[in-house]
Ligand SMILES: *[C@@H]1O[C@H](CO)[C@@H](O)[C@H](O)[C@H]1NC(C)=O
Ligand SMILES: *[C@@H]1O[C@H](CO)[C@@H](O)[C@H](O)[C@H]1NC(C)=O
Ligand SMILES: *[C@@H]1O[C@H](CO)[C@@H](O)[C@H](O)[C@H]1NC(C)=O
Ligand SMILES: *[C@@H]1O[C@H](CO)[C@@H](O)[C@H](O)[C@H]1NC(C)=O
């Protein structure tokens with residue numbers, strides 16, 4: 001297929017599937033781009049130091065004849081980069097490295113056509129005030145994946161000073177000292193001829209290949225996966241904003257969930273390094289699939305009572321004597337097992353001031369007989385409406401303004417005189433007296449957000465806020481051994497203007 005037909009095909013596919021409304025939206029703000037460029041700079045410095053440089057050889061014409069030279073065992077002995085930056089502009093990002101200094105050390109040898117001037121020795125090249133600036137086009141392949149492209153015309157490389165020093169063993173050093181300037185000029189020409197074409201190859205072939213192979217559909221359970229593919233071109237303003245499908249599917253067959261994506265409003269928020277918008281559509285598609293694949297099922301036994309919950313599952317314990325005295329009488333001193341599962345997908349709704357969840361399911365209570373077999377005692381049908389306001393403290397998700405209402409009805413019972421109305425009232429009392437205070441107390445401390453899968457990085461300054469049909473999460477990030485930088489310099493520094501530095 002020719003490149004043109006690939007592009008045409010891409011446009012056609014983009015036209016067909018590109019109108020999916022996004023279930024998720026993500027933004028990297030100027031603060032985030034600055035963080036990324038600082039990290040990129042330290043990674044480059046770390047990787048480049050002592051990195052080997054390919055051998056160089058060639059011919060050099062002089063008044064006394066042609067010199068065949070060879071430079072080998074070359075490596076970067078020193079490197080510094082004053083600043084690096086990533087700045088978005090329509091269609092992509094400018095990446096700049098400013099005022100780099102690179103020293104290369106190695107060995108050299110040469111021979112003349114016929115004169116006995118051949119020599120060997122050591123070599124040092126210092127490139128000073130090196131500037132690199134390139135514009136990487138970032139697009140969308142119409143099938144969920146990002147694309148990158150770098151054209152030679154949007155790559156600029158400049159090195160202001162080059163200084164070469166050759167130390168030879170023989171007595172002909174004067175020859176090379178004489179040639180110094182023209183050798184430096186030759187190095188400059190080689191660099192100018194090779195750096196951008198090499199980068200173009202790196203981006204257009206290697207990086208493009210990596211992007212082509214990234215998996216935008218990621219498993220979340222054994223039977224469910226989330227499609228994080230792009231639904232449209234990324235947007236480039238002062239930030240980079242991307243739109244993602246956000247739908248959770250059954251792994252075995254991708255079927256669209258039976259509800260529509262709610263539209264996300266425009267929002268210029270740049271108050272954290274990264275900002276994410278999660279629609280209730282995305283959450284509901286997860287609830288739909290997790291319910292259908294049987295993931296909303298829990299068997300409560302004495303061994304898996306959540307930490308911090310004080311519940312005694314012994315029929316002769318205080319809790320059960322209070323809640324279900326019939327059970328204590330009929331099956332005394334037994335342990336219980338409570339089997340819970342949803343009877344329909346929970347429905348989540350994000351509003352401007354809270355999140356609400358409507359759930360329905362079954363609760364089956366059994367007792368464990370002395371011979372360890374289970375005897376089913378009764379089954380309840382339960383519905384619950386839960387609403388709460390989510391927030392954040394440091395890196396914890398917190399909640400307050402919790403309201404829980406529930407109802408139970410008796411579906412099946414082995415206890416003939418189980419009084420469901422009394423059980424309902426007592427459960428409500430237990431909720432008010434024991435459960436709500438615990439939920440409130442837990443909400444104040446919150447629960448930590450999951451740590452990043454990226455080793456060496458952590459999140460900070462979490463900001464969670466509500467919106468109509470979405471939840472917004474803003475977060476900063478830091479590098480673990482970068483803490484001192486944050487404390488010393490504060491988190492926001494202006495991005496330098498490249499044009500000024502570059503030209
Ligand atoms: C989704 O939107 C389409 C078109 O706007 C409409 O026909 C359909 O009834 C909607 N579905 C639901 C579940 O709201
Ligand atoms: C249940 O509690 C009673 C008394 O509180 C105790 O004698 C009995 O051993 C307990 N049963 C189990 C299975 O732990
Ligand atoms: C949740 O927020 C909505 C407005 O978005 C409000 O009408 C409702 O009363 C709130 N619910 C609770 C339990 O606070
Ligand atoms: C276990 O004990 C229960 C109640 O005592 C009894 O009904 C059941 O048959 C016993 N099961 C086995 C496998 O012995």
Ligand SMILES: *[C@@H]1O[C@H](CO)[C@@H](O)[C@H](O)[C@H]1NC(C)=O
Nearest residue numbers: 358383384385404405406407
């Ligand atoms: C939950 O909310 C729905 C819809 O608002 C309502 O019909 C139902 O009665 C509520 N159930 C409970 C147990 O509060």
Ligand SMILES: *[C@@H]1O[C@H](CO)[C@@H](O)[C@H](O)[C@H]1NC(C)=O
Nearest residue numbers: 393394395396445446447448
């Ligand atoms: C975050 O939550 C955990 C668990 O509730 C708690 O131990 C911790 O103190 C909380 N962190 C902060 C900063 O409140």
Ligand SMILES: *[C@@H]1O[C@H](CO)[C@@H](O)[C@H](O)[C@H]1NC(C)=O
Nearest residue numbers: 269271272463464465472474
């Ligand atoms: C958190 O986000 C909200 C909503 O965007 C914003 O109003 C608020 O200023 C943010 N707080 C901080 C500390 O950035």
